[in-house]
Amino acid sequence: MLQDKGLSESEEAFRASGSALGETSAANAASVPEPALAAPGLGGAPLGSPPGTGADVATAAAAEQTIENIKVGLHEKELWKKFHEAGTEMIITKAGRRMFPSYKVKVTGMNPKTKYILLIDIVPADDHRYKFCDNKWMVAGKAEPAMPGRLYVHPDSPATGAHWMRQLVSFQKLKLTNNHLDPFGHIILNSMHKYQPRLHIVKADENNAFGSKNTAFCTHVFPETSFISVTSYQNHKITQLKIENNFAKGFRGSDDSDLRVARLQSKEYPVISKSIMRQRLVSTQLSSKPDVSPLHGAHQALQHYQYENGAHMQFAEPQDLPLNTFPAQRDSSLFYHCLKRRADSARHLDLPCKRSYLEAPSTVAEDHYFRSPPPYDQQMLSPSYCSEVTPRDACMYSGSGPEIAGVSGVDDLPPPPLSCNMWTSVSPYTSYGVQTMETVPYQSFPTHFTATTMMPRLPTISAQSSQPPGNAHFSVYNQLSQSQVRERGPSASFPRERGLPAAVCERKPPSPHLNAANEFLYSQSFSLSREASLQYHSGMGTVENWTDG
DNA sequence: TCGTCTATCACATTTGAAACGC
């Protein structure tokens, strides 16, 4: 099964969607390779990459590999666009919630016989926490410490290029959760934070399902898939879009019949719930004051232009980076305007956000008004906090088959009832640097686990190092026997995660598959740290020192 | 203590796969 359950995309639709998908390769706009992937609204642009030349493709040793020819098109791009324009929100729940629109891609250009692994991770788009006020997303302060990164590996991985290209590749079953102790392998996110999903395609080979000494990979980022995670929808536009486009309406009361009638009659009656009505009432009151910011329009135009031109655009200044639809993030002028207007409105209206807004720390507002956030690539360069695995990640395997299931290498624990997920240590911003290591539970992980299942911790990586920094970490594992690990305990270097029994931390050496996955992750981080320093994006990584277990 | 904001839960509803019967 290439597609998850419930997918209705027919082969026909798949073919038809080809042109509409805005299909791109790793060298063009929509598929933004590694550091540049931070570009969409994240503060990092591929500044060094010549425009339109495809020069953001690595000159690495893997250049001869076909991975650079892989093109990925986002399915239902128009739908994503709609959501993006409204400011996409994704519900996160304790039990895990699927994304809607679901992440589906059409892949072409693969070598039909080569095996690939397709996986998704979701990284923080910035270091802000947001709140929804005045029908806008506004920065509400500093972001919470990032959750431990997890990967969602497509259940079919590894599979041949022919397999992936046969039909749409759906990540429909990917679930988002805000449960820090989630045992199901869902991707853990913080509520009211902005995130950017990334698709990674990793080349596997016949010897090692997860990679080889020349593991090539490419990363594709679709800026329109960025979203703010919420526990309940804030923007009624998003609610409406979800209802209109998702099957489960969940409408009750009189609105229900209206909706059904409307559907039966194929008419688009406005279905307005009480809450929506409430919101609209407030927004109407507010919108009575015209938005006079001259920069607002320019910003919108710029946004549109950037959007239309994808993430490959060149920006002279970091603050010119794509903004998407969350105005407060980059558009300081707009943010300022919003503040002023809100201050005005707040005097006359009893708004839910009134107090918060008025009492918002001035530093926050000033910070966003007077200066731009640091470029994302700089953030990537700085020592990242290590979001290595926690001991509870019993989901450290792909559910693609027995050989993957065995990857967990855990014999003292029952196989976790989950799949497709792995931890990653994508660490997007500097602000969660070393200084937070001691205070943030999720940044503390057992040494051995780090070494065996996670990509190297960036804080220990020197961007200028001639040796791939990840190698050191792998050797750490090689040098530490299991007994040594046990003697040192999981907290040798890092305090163990709160509330987790030490026994859970016991692990066997990783299988080749796991190593390969780590290697991929390592290569990714290496690419991120090194390439970012050059402000040049590779889009393809080569693992130079593969230590195949 | 109160107000605000966010998270959680139960609920009604919808969909599609599985089970079942013909």
Place this chain on the structure above:
DNA sequence: AGCGTTTCAAATGTGATAGACG
């Protein structure tokens, strides 16, 4: 074996309520 119907699990957003916070 193929088709149609029924059943049920899984999914959705809604709204009430709880909890945290200042």
